[in-house]
Amino acid sequence: MPEKINTPLCCKNMYDPMLEGYVMFAILRDEHQGLCDYQFLEVNRQFENISGVQRGEVIGKTLKQMQNHSPEVWLDICDNLNKIQGNGSFEYFLKKDDRHFQVSAFCPSNDIVITVFLEITAQKRAEEALKIHKILFEGAQDIILYTNLDGQVIDSNQRACEAYGYTKEQLQSRRIQEIRHSSTLDEYEGQMRQAEMGGVLFECIHVRRDGSTFPVEVSSRVAHTEKGPLRIHIIRDITLRKVQEAKIAWLANYDTLTGIRNRASLMMQLEQEIQHCARSRAQFAVMLFDIDKFKSFNDRYGHEAGDVVLRHVTAKVQQVLGMTDQIGRLGGDEFVILQTAVKELAGVSRLAERIQAAAAEPLTYNGIPLRVSISIGISLFPADAGDVDSLLAFADQAMYVTKKRGGSNYAFFMSDTPPAQT
Secondary structure, three states: OOOOOOOOOOOOOOOOOOOOEEEEEEEEEEOOOOEEEEEEEEEOHHHHHHHOOOHHHHOOOEOHHHHHOOHHHHHHHHHHHHHHOOOEEEEEEEHHHOEEEEEEEEEEEOOEEEEEEEEOHHHHHHHHHHHHHOOOHHHOOOEEEEEOOOOEEEEEOHHHHHHHOOOHHHHOOOEHHHHEOHHHHHHHHHHHHHHHOOOEEEEEEEEOOOOOEEEEEEEEEEEEEOOEEEEEEEEEEOHHHHHHHHHHHHHHHEOOOOOOEOHHHHHHHHHHHHHHHHHHOOOEEEEEEEEOOHHHHHHHHOHHHHHHHHHHHHHHHHHHOOOOOEEEEEEOOEEEEEEOOOOOHHHHHHHHHHHHHHHOOOEEEOOEEEOOOEEEEEEEEOOOOOOHHHHHHHHHHHHHHHHHOOOOOEEEOOOOOOOOOO
């Protein structure tokens, strides 16, 4: 059996405000069978409502272990995730409730997959009704345009008028090419040829009467009528889908508490900077710092106070960074700063001093003044090391030296710096 991954620390109820169902899975790979199982790490309240199970019933369990509770539900999700290999989307039908969902999946790392369940029941029922009963043209929720083979609009439904801001008469005086963004016109002829060969589904950017744009998914095909061939375009506004995809991408790269890069994104940035500096023979500094006596804030005033301190330090430090410098949160109260385009050690020292001063700016919590200070350890590329792990380890050792000296200071890594104690 594949080894299970421990559940990461997550802020309780962090994802409950989402309108979509949210699930974070650990990917459990079986090297012998070549398939995966997926262990629940976090779910939100909306997913509880969708699935009918409570958070406590699923956290730590795998999809296959949930077979005793509606096996067709969990195995179907598991099979679909294996088909798309954790990245992409699929439609999922919850038979017991007669509900349809668009499931989008994204892997922020090799062992984690984030899924978001967006209900599309109304859209699916409309599509099915169109096939079976040929829903009344004006009642369709999607934009529908009928055009001739030259693209001239022959008819449009009310949804089209609402979406584009034209009257029916105004739409009928235009060609469909005129409501596409100019950047998409090179693809038009090829897409229409596919429409004539059995139909085509593609994404595009359309333009409203006021010049604003919105993303759409277009299904086009040719129907042969007594009056000649007719192109039918069923067009769906996918703005919400794009927002959802952007939300997933953000969650994969940024820390939800502070809004800065998370560990995975920061590591990637450091790797890229190493490659860039190796080619250009430039150097950069890695500053690793944590908040002195951070535990005391949580112990004395509660975890909310600790969160306030973390956000305060993040915001203040960001204000003194250079345009190309980066900051990320490793976890807990540990942060890393990437200082780019380093010319001399004096410039690194000046930035470290500005960072310390910024973090120490006055902060109050519920009327109580909090004294905040940080300890910084610094390593240099390529002088100290040429890989991410070593640069971070050496910066950590330098930070340990700062702590031994009483904290609220900074230190550069030296070859004789003792290893940090854990």
